[in-house]
Amino acid sequence: MPTARSDQYAAFDDAIAARGVTLRTSGDDYRRPHELPGWYHQLAPVTPTSAWTTSTERAAFAQARIRLGTGAAVLRNYTKSMKYHRHDATFIPDLTDPTTACLV
Structure with missing residues (x-):
């Protein structure tokens, strides 16, 4: 999903x-460089899956969770880590447990 900042910049580009x-x-x-989907394929070897x-x-969300496989994960948006909420709102302790993962 595009971020508001990218959408705002694109709207500015169109207006100007x-x-x-x-x-x-x-x-x-x-x-492209500002959001994960735009650069991930080029930096995948040095970026977390x-x-x-x-x-x-x-x-x-369930399909993305399944693609990641097993283990823990951190939910992020395209441009920010939400690091101040990691322990409660964005940390998924077990990707294989849909009940826990869906509480995020």
Whole structure:
């Protein structure tokens, strides 16, 4: 899911383009390195295994959880770690336990 900041930048890019001005960095060029799905494939060998959804549906979360396999995980958005909530809101102790994982 795109972050508001990327969406805002893309809207700014569109608005300024409508006035005949071209930004040095387009909305797409801003989003690509700023959000995980845009750069993960290039840095996967040196980045923790990751899975993401483009939906807020529980089924999409379950599919991402299954793709990750077993063990613990930390739930993040594309650009922030939510590190201040790690122990209660974003830490998944066991990916194979759908009940515990869905409490997140």
